[in-house]
Amino acid sequence: xxxxxxVEGILLGNKRALARGITYVENDFPEGKEVMKxxxxxxxxxxxxxxxxxxxxxxxxxxxxLTQEFRKRGKKVGIVxxxxxxxxxxxxxxxxxxxxxxxxxNRQLWLDPGVFFRSMSSRGKAGGLAAKTGDVVRLMDAxxxxxxxxETVGAGQSEVDIIEVADTAIVVLMPEMGDDIQINKAxxxxxxxxxxxxxxxxxxxxxxxxxLKAMLMMDQEAVEILSxxxxxxxxxxxxxxxxxxxxKGKGWIPPVIKTIADRGExxxxxxxxxxxxxxxxxxxxxxxxxxxxxxxxxxxxxIMDEIKERLATDESLGFREMVDRVINNEIDPHTAVEQILxxxxxxxxx
Amino acid sequence: xxxxxxVLVAKVGLDGHDRGAKVVARFLRDxxxxxxxxxxxxxxxxxxxxxVQEDVDVVGISLHSGAHMALVPKVINxxxxxxxxxxxxxxxxxxxxxxxEFDDLKAMGVDGVFIPGTPISEIIDFIKEMVPKKKEQAxxxxxxx
Ligand code: B12
Ligand SMILES: Nc1nc2c(ncn2[C@@H]2O[C@H](COP(=O)(O)OP(=O)(O)OP(=O)(O)O)[C@@H](O)[C@H]2O)c(=O)[nH]1
Ligand SMILES: [Mg+2]
Numbered sequence: 312x313x314x315x316x317x318v319e320g321i322l323l324g325n326k327r328a329l330a331r332g333i334t335y336v337e338n339d340f341p342e343g344k345e346v347m348k349x350x351x352x353x354x355x356x357x358x359x360x361x362x363x364x365x366x367x368x369x370x371x372x373x374x375x376x377l378t379q380e381f382r383k384r385g386k387k388v389g390i391v392x393x394x395x396x397x398x399x400x401x402x403x404x405x406x407x408x409x410x411x412x413x414x415x416x417n418r419q420l421w422l423d424p425g426v427f428f429r430s431m432s433s434r435g436k437a438g439g440l441a442a443k444t445g446d447v448v449r450l451m452d453a454x455x456x457x458x459x460x461x462e463t464v465g466a467g468q469s470e471v472d473i474i475e476v477a478d479t480a481i482v483v484l485m486p487e488m489g490d491d492i493q494i495n496k497a498x499x500x501x502x503x504x505x506x507x508x509x510x511x512x513x514x515x516x517x518x519x520x521x522x523l524k525a526m527l528m529m530d531q532e533a534v535e536i537l538s539x540x541x542x543x544x545x546x547x548x549x550x551x552x553x554x555x556x557x558x559k560g561k562g563w564i565p566p567v568i569k570t571i572a573d574r575g576e577x578x579x580x581x582x583x584x585x586x587x588x589x590x591x592x593x594x595x596x597x598x599x600x601x602x603x604x605x606x607x608x609x610x611x612x613x614i615m616d617e618i619k620e621r622l623a624t625d626e627s628l629g630f631r632e633m634v635d636r637v638i639n640n641e642i643d644p645h646t647a648v649e650q651i652l653x654x655x656x657x658x659x660x661x
Numbered sequence: 662x663x664x665x666x667x668v669l670v671a672k673v674g675l676d677g678h679d680r681g682a683k684v685v686a687r688f689l690r691d692x693x694x695x696x697x698x699x700x701x702x703x704x705x706x707x708x709x710x711x712x713v714q715e716d717v718d719v720v721g722i723s724l725h726s727g728a729h730m731a732l733v734p735k736v737i738n739x740x741x742x743x744x745x746x747x748x749x750x751x752x753x754x755x756x757x758x759x760x761x762e763f764d765d766l767k768a769m770g771v772d773g774v775f776i777p778g779t780p781i782s783e784i785i786d787f788i789k790e791m792v793p794k795k796k797e798q799a800x801x802x803x804x805x806x
Binding site for chain 2: 338413429
């Protein structure tokens with residue numbers, strides 16, 4: 312398919328064009344870059360929901376049920392599900408799609424015209440997403456989905472990449488998942504806009520919910536509040552009520568929602584929380600701010616990539632020679648960098 | 662960058678034999694392919710729609726129910742109906758298939774049939790050879806049309 316055909320197809324809602332556009336972008340074809348350039352002005356409308364959490368906690372099951380719920384609410388839903396790709400063989404087994412309810416459950420998400428699902432391999436990249444996940448989200452955005460859900464690799468630690476794409480980040484946990492230190496270590500308590508304790512049928516969910524709430528409240532202000540409490544406040548501290556009272560109207564307090572995803576329990580509440588967070592982000596101006604910060608990081612990364620590529624391929628820039636000179640002790644690395652930068656800037660007439 | 666080969670491994674209909682499909686999916690992954698497994702009990706429409714949305718190079722249908730003559734052409738036709746091009750996709754069938762039906766399946770557009778006992782390496786080599794070949798054939802066909 313030609314670039315023209317793909318861009319037009321995407322804007323007209325042709326799924327095959329979207330699928331092929333994703334393939335071009337994912338494989339770094341020159342056509343992919345061209346498609347991205349042309350669709351950019353049609354993006355920014357969709358609400359992007361990220362779903363992250365340890366392996367097997369129920370992310371894909373939650374995505375399937377949320378898709379149903381958003382479809383009931385008249386929204387079109389795009390999904391990007393990332394699974395780990397082996398850095399050794401390059402292969403990947405992409406198994407998130409199979410949790411999507413199909414005809415076997417008397418539902419029809421696989422064929423629903425308002426749903427598009429794409430599996431992606433992380434291709435060995437750390438952080439929970441593939442290098443091109445952000446661009447794939449943009450393609451879906453231009454296509455016209457109202458909600459785009461992005462499921463990260465269930466790697467467990469440092470899956471913080473999700474904040475590079477999500478307007479609302481959901482962290483899924485389950486009962487008995489280890490102690491608070493482990494959860495803290497993974498860094499996921501900093502990234503969630505909404506927390507889900509799934510598999511509530513397994514028992515122990517209340518306990519997890521309780522300490523999660525406590526952990527989430529634990530900022531500087533909370534410490535001050537705590538230092539002023541007396542024994543009489545203990546019940547309000549335990550339930551987290553004291554923080555809710557003190558912090559009312561001061562911003563977003565991540566809600567903790569218990570679900571039994573495979574039975575669809577708690578999903579309506581979760582969808583409500585997502586919509587509430589969206590409203591909060593829009594009205595507070597934080598959505599604009601978050602997206603702006605993200606774009607500035609993205610631009611920075613793109614420039615760095617471009618420079619690396621130039622240094623590696625354009626021999627007239629003399630990168631190799633400079634490396635040799637540093638190796639031979641003819642020049643120190645800092646001076647070398649300054650000289651290369653001078654050449655780079657002159658080359659491009661800046 | 663070279664394009665990664667994407668393979669859809671599908672179970673269609675009421676057939677519950679998933680061991681072969683899972684084993685094949687796993688070995689194809691180890692061979693460096695990106696493999697999407699559909700899980701059990703998919704309809705031909707679901708498999709076809711997944712093939713289009715996932716933009717796969719290979720669709721592998723695993724069948725042990727005896728219903729292959731009815732289900733395989735359905736999958737192929739629905740791929741076309743949903744805007745995909747079966748001419749540029751390598752179509753494989755695996756499982757319990759009587760040898761005297763191989764030719765009928767091939768006439769329907771199936772590129773390769775693999776029955777119990779097939780060494781996985783044979784499947785891998787077949788995919789590596791057929792993916793570029795089919796794309797080239799489809800390109801030529803389009804150029805003529
Ligand atoms: C294990 C087994 C079962 C297990 C299934 C467990 C599971 N989760 O898979 C159980 C006990 C549940 C079962 C049940 C039945 N079974 Co049974 N089963 C078998 C058995 C003994 C082995 C199958 C197996 O796992 N092989 C190992 C795997 C690795 O091999 P494979 O699947 O053939 O895969 C290879 C190739 O076929 C090919 N391949 C397969 N899929 C794919 C996909 C792709 C993309 C590619 C490229 C290649 C490929 O590559 C693989 C590697 O070489 C076979 C007999 C046999 N030896 O084949 C009967 C057999 C398949 N079963 C049969 C029958 C009839 C049944 C039942 C209907 C029996 C009954 N009356 O209840 C039920 C139906 C259940 C259902 N809902 O579908 C018949 C099928 C007859 C037919 N279709 O003509 C067989 C052939 C036995 C027989 N000789 O009668 N079965
Ligand atoms: N008991 C119970 N099991 C659940 C629940 N939700 C999901 N599961 C099961 O948990 C298993 C894993 O679910 P997935 O949705 O695939 O989990 P995931 O987080 O997407 O997994 P990865 O993508 O592999 O990290 C499946 O067997 C589900 O059926 C639940 O609420 N309760
Ligand atoms: Mg998953």
